[in-house]
Amino acid sequence: MDQSNNKKTPPTRTRKYVFSRRADRIFLELSYIYAFVARFFREVLFPPYEFKEVIKQCYEVGVRSLPLISVTGFIIGIVFTNQSRPSLADFGATSLLPALISVAIVRAMGPLVTAIIAAGRVGSSIGAELGSMRVTEQIDAMEVSATNPYKFLVVSRVLATTFMIPALTMYTTLVSLLGGYLNVHQNELTTLTTFFTQVFDAITFLDIISSSVKSVLFGFTIGMVGCYKGYNSSKGTEGVGKAANSSVVTAMFLIFIEELLVMQVINAIRVL
């Protein structure tokens, strides 16, 4: 081995860009996102399966969201009914309130409200947890112990959100309808049976399908965005905060885009 010397070697590597630094970064980021999502579909199919972790995450995502979802869904049902009444009353059509509430909540508000609450509660928590695990080298520790951290952390969480958001959506829909019923019952003295008969008369099979498809999509998006942001976070504690924050913002943005796209597709099917 050589003896020490003070001669400094100049950097020999120079970076060239295909388009520009910024454009290259965007394309690179897109390729990372694609690889991250594609890896999920590869990993989810092949063993080993982390069943215990999936169940634990389902509990975290589903059961722990129940109090917040219950209160929010119930209040939304009451407020929406209350705000819709004056418009219908102008035409003497308050008897149509259950049908209106039903269509609005089942088709759009149920999945959307659930997804937005979940993006705030679950998405940020996933982003922060994985981000913190990344910066404290816990993910590296899993990797060097020959455990697949992607399967243990990402697949389990994405599966949990994909399974639990549809379940939570059904629950939110029911709770919101109950809130709506209370308001209708108080003002129009409608019975529970009449209310729910009108609710089910107003919705179609396509509404249920569209609501289910949307909630599955929203669940997948919330899980995937939270995991991507957290798993790839850097720059210490600042990076953890950013991961949590951008998990929520990005997930919400994508949820609204998906809502718009699915609505267009369903409307196109509806007129067939």
Add this chain to the structure above:
Amino acid sequence: MKKINPNIIRENKVIEIRGLQKAFDEFEVLKNVDLNLYQGENLVVLGRSGTGKSVLIKIISGLLRADAGMVNVLGQEVGHLSPKQLDALRLKIGFSFQNSALYDSMTVKENLEFPLVRHSKHMTQRDRTRIIDVVLEAVGLTKAMHQMPSELSGGQRKRIGIARTLILRPEIMLYDEPTAGLDPITCIEINKLINEVQRRFNTSSIIITHDLTCARAVGDRLVMLLDGEFKRQGTFEEVFATDDERVKAFYNYNFID
């Protein structure tokens, strides 16, 4: 205290590195690194912060990819392994992280069980508990079994981190700054533990540090990383017998009156 280790087998290289290069963007961290780790040896890698010491052991464990050069671990070239082969190799390498990297959401027992459950699937719960008891006893923390990492002190976390790597009985141990951020007494305990692990589990180790007390206590051989290359190697006295200002500054900082 000078360390003498008669168990080093110089004919058997467990790690062999030739012409290793690694850069991050335009910053070359490792320029042309050659290194041998012999069976049963504790090799200390010294160097200032940011000189690429941790990068070196991350490349050895396959966490980072080298830009150029050959890294041979236990007869296998790390850069050419499939993910499955790399996982098989990683079971023979224990990696003790600078901040211990214990899983925050799990108890000490669950932390130790985590690799066992995944790699020894046919093992009964009783056998797992027995192995956990053995490694906890080895690091002197049998009472911490049901505690959460947040309830442990820095030194205890380091010990549990080492215990977790020992649970799969690795042949090679990689310690990243094992005494960083610890008080002098705990540092001495960790140094003793590193030597105890080497003796009891018959491991060969690379210890990354800039703590010269630790280097002297645990190192059979020392190498110093300067400007991305190993410029000095030998025993503690040999490494510091130089007029190079950078090496002298390193010594003076650690042993200043």
